[in-house]
Amino acid sequence: MKTVHLVQHTHWDREWYFTENDSKAVLYYFMDDLLQRLEDDNTLGPFVLDGQTVVIEDYLSVAPQQETRLRQLIEQGRIVIGPWYTQSDFLVVGAESITRNLLLGQADCQRFGDAMPVGYVPDSFGQSAQLPMFLQQFAIDHAVIWRGWSEHNVPFSEFSWQAADGSKVTTAVLPWGYGCAKWLPDSPSACLTALQPILEKQTRFSLTGNVLLPNGNDQSPFEYRVPQLLDQLNQQQDEYRFVRSSFSQFFQSLESTNVTLPIYQGELISPKYMRIHRGIFSTRVDIKQLNARLEQTLSQHLEPLLALNWRLGLPYPQHAVDNIWREAMKSHAHDSIGGCNSDRVNAMVKNRLESGLEMAQQLIDLNMKMLAEGISAQLDGKKIIIFNARPQISAGLVEVTIYTPEQDFRVVDGEGNECRWQIVEEGRQDMSIIVQELSNSTETTWYRKCRLLLEVADIPACGYQTLYLQEGVRAECDQQVESVVKLENPWLLLEANKQGILTLTDKRNQQTYHHVLQLVDGGDAGDNYNYSPPFNDWLINSDDFLTSVTGQQGVLQSSLTLNWQMAVPEDLAARNARRANGELDVTMTITLAHTNTWLDVAISVNNTVRDHRLQVLLPTNVQQHIHFADQPFGLIERQNMPPEMAVWQDEQWTEAPVALYPMQSQVMMYDEKRGLCVLTEGLREYQIPENQQDVMAVTLLRSVGWLGQANMPYRPGRASGMVLPSPDSQIQGMHHFKLSLLAMNNGADSTFWRDVERVRGNLHAWLATGWSRFRTNPHGRVFPPHFSILSWDTELHFSTLKKAQHSDALVVRAWNPTARTLARGSITTNGEVAAATLAETTLQTDRHQESVPTCAPATCVINFGGEKTC
Template structure:
């Protein structure tokens, strides 16, 4: 006899083709019904509230009077909550966001009464290889997942899933989804007509006699009559024993079973679509999210940590609110962009609002920091902040407003700093300074965007420079004509409109790099779909201008293309170029770094298309590497399952379209090519160019869902709704870098990657401020370092601990090899902790691939400051 574990649940999309306002209203009535029925019948329950505490946060906004009733049901184990704050995506969203999601979910569960100790991921569009690591760090050793699994990965639907760092969780798959037993009849005879078929499918790949029966669906009412119906079936048949259960009881029943082991990611769309197109849908949302995640975790929180130790308050709740609002945009539909236009606008608005709040916190804390610094030189203070835990030289982007032609920037000893103007324009200062807005005279200043050279920046700290107006620069600026971008490592040339790059270290030359390729997209917000007969146009022959510029710190080449292209899918079918795609690309080669910085700007006037930039690697290997949350993953260039997906009737093609956090590379022992991006999350290995990295810059489609696409046959995903905003017409900008590899990804290479991804930031104390604050009366040094951590690990964050007056410092192993790493050096007690910020028993002298390392730094008593 097989034991069938009834799991009653709801799956709660906060938004999708409907808004969060819609779902919150429905939630009010859903929860009122659940509470009333659980209170009226103590035999009912437990009910799984979708594994995310934001459901209750939303509910308490509209029904605060019911809070105590809900807490009583949670404490009694009849409502199961957590462990997540929101049901987050794992492939597009960043590592710190996933960490904070579990951290805030855990905090909510502690407040509300209990936490479901299972990593429940019912609807993520594919599963990260790092999920077991994240769960294990939060003392969760069991997971339930849906999309992405098939028997080509691991034969059974129950298995031990290991991450590369050695973490493992016992995992159960819902092979036919969380809604496979939705809307069951409450009449036993009627139910028995449908249940055997459901149970046979559920047990098809099972390694045991335990079967999961998830009963619930999207925003569906509580099916309170099902348990009694199953009790009746227990009396009428002997093939199955139905039990009112939950995931914990199910896993207890699995104990003693010998389960297969698996390591890796689960991206197989055999039984259910994983929608590979979401990695590039609404690229503006992806960029806004990456910008916010990186700024908060790697710039704002470190700055707040520094000034907190200097005596200023740490606005912890304000920062937590930024994270919570961002996480409301991190669900699979939300961050995927596979929503109605109105919802996508709300998703982006949350991220934009978070960026505004984070930027204002950064500005005000820089202002308060500058206020307390005793000036060493004449002039306006410029604070250069280095969040990385080691001393470094940097190139700092800085915007200045100066009244005259000349200005000088000096360090604390009065020595001039070098800089070069990247862009300059006239600025009406009444737009910037509120005090000038009522003046009858326009005050014009020069607005100068600079690249500033900063030397010996303190680790996790700052130094102060000074802007002296109406003074000579103090150095001889470099300028003049050039015909190539060249430094000690690289040489870039342009020949008949085609770009070539030479790595002087290896002698390797790449021809025709950075080719723009624009093809049709007959897909929707869920999936890229190649048209049945695609017609691609390229940047070849479309170059209209090339401007070379010699600079003091970096040389640049600005290329402008006017590419004749089809305006929409119909024109593409007719091979009709009835529009222009105007693209500008600025290539910058720093004099002191072996990387090529690339800025792309365009005016998107086309519809139903995909724009990629192709970068040949000339690598003959069958695999490549990309980054994932807290690590690197190796992938096949061409998935082997492409040979069988149509024959086996998969729901979607396992195309060679892949997610990345920010990095993808191909290399062998002698040379290679790496692309690092700022918010671009998708790359492709083209079937006809297996040694080429095609980075998706922009994807334009006009439908939420469509049916019968070549790579996704059958029904439409989501809703068949027009989505004109997803065409992303208008200005678009993106930023990435090329880093040629010499003899593999060594420590120098990884340091270059980190320095590009996490630049030092500059801030000018102009004396003008949108908001004023009273003097705080504190005094700060002109240069300061909070701590140092001389490590090959990459910096993840420095922030205040979730609980207590301490700091959390985190890094992670970016490569595939074991790394040695000492403890950080800082004032106070330093202890290793998990991502959950719980203490570890032993120090780690080595760090596995794909592993994070976190430290709790407890200030000495005399160094403590109230938050």
């Protein structure tokens, strides 16, 4: 006899085709009913509140007077909460976001009671291979998931899931989803009739006699009559024994069987039984870029800067930072960040991210102003603060924008030595927009506005250095710019022919890459969930549409700018008719710094056409069947051609398992002789085309006009979501993209990974003009002209530096991006260092001896004993 564990729950989408305002109104009445039913009948419960504490936050925002009632039921274990703050996507959002989601979610749970010790992920569009690692770092041993699993991954719905670093969690799959047993009839006989086919499907892949039966659905009311039917169901048949249960009770029963579970390692993105919606990785690329920018700004600029200033005695606005993270996480749910929403909701998602950036940038400006204010000038001139977030001494190129009335100026270091710089862009600036005192002036004050590329060296680790802008003094460094037709330095050569076709030569090993960075535009007959090619697509590349090529060489870098006017169809109907009645204006600027081993690429697209997808191609001529991409805190190996493509139609999969993949920012294909790696800013999708297995195609944008559609080539059958027009998802207008291209001359060796970290960079420059939109009183503290909190001798890649969540300590985190174990390395600081988990709990280990496995983070907590530096 099989034991059926009935778990009652709701799945609560905060927004989708409806807004969060709609959701809160429904939540008010849902929770009112739930609380009353549980209070009236002590036998009811436990009830799972979707594993996300934002539901509590939303409810109490509209019913604050109900907190005591809610808290009592949580403390009694009859309402089960957490461990997440929101039900996040795990393939598109960043590693720090996932970490903070659990960190803040568990903090919420501690305020109300205990967190559910289960990594419940009912609806994420695919599962990251890193999920077991994240859960184990927060002492969570179990996971319940839905989408992404099939027997092609592991033959049973219960298994031990292992991350690359060795972390394991016991995992149970809901093979037919969290809503498979929704809306059960009140009559025992009718209920049993309804359950028979459901249970037959639920038990099909079960390894033991314990079966999960989730009773609930999207925003569905509590089915309070179902539990009382269980005794009668047990009396009417002897195949199943029905019990009121929870996910934790299910795992206890599973473990009591002493059955050895199969071990699975890897991601779960199989769409055999449930759609994972390959296409959300590039839907609404404007939202993806905003989110990536916010994540980077928070974890690698604002938080490290606040940590620095906190050590210098300035306040750390913890609650303000947490609020930015929380608002960002409200945009990280699978639908929200996926962009598969109504236009109104996508506008709200975008607004939250823009608001977070606005707040973060204001905090950065105020803290840079306070930092500069405390530094006593060593020389004449305006102070330029170079801030280095990384825990290693850094050098390189950093951008800074200056406003000056003078034609001549120079930049010097603290010893008076002149720094080299190059003007990247120049214009005029109305200063009344910037200087508050000039805003009411009757005359316009115009200054030169120069965006400079500045060469700096020896910037202290997790610290700053002070330079000086001296105006009215002629610079000694040569600012002459020469015209060029190619880019070249000691490592790379890039040449363009008359059509604008680019050839890259790696001078280190004489390997040549032809036709790099070609643009290809094709049709998109899909929706917000899925890219889908038209049944007879018409691909148009950039080769025949070049209008100009210009190049220039400066003191620090050289650049080529290519302009195309691509004749393309204006919509799907025109593409089907082979009419090129629209135009895409595209500008690509490729930059090669004289000291860098990579190309920086900026692409601007005026998107005036619809129903299409634009990609940039990177042919590698590498004859391998695998490639690599980054994932949260790690690297993953993937097949160029998924073997399931041979069987998906015969097995009637819900979606084609095409080689359309997510990334955090990096994808690479290489062998022992050659290879290419691309690093992007906010572009989350790439493809290995079926007919070009040596090509990496990075999606720049896709334009579609529907939330959901039916019967697409890559996704046959019903429409996903709602058949609802979403014209804003055509994302008309100007779009700007950035990526960097690295040639690989010796595989993924340590030199390559150092270059990858250099590409990502963490140098920030700020000019202390004395102007400010907002006045503040002086803080009265004095800071040194240069300062460092700590240095970390490690090959690990930097993730964040922040104040600890619940103590007066600092947290510094790095991660191992390579496929091999790396030494943790030693930290030099005047505080006491202890290794810790992502949950910021101390580990009992010697940090100087411990190594860091592949795809693993290394977190250290530093306690300074309560003393500030200044």
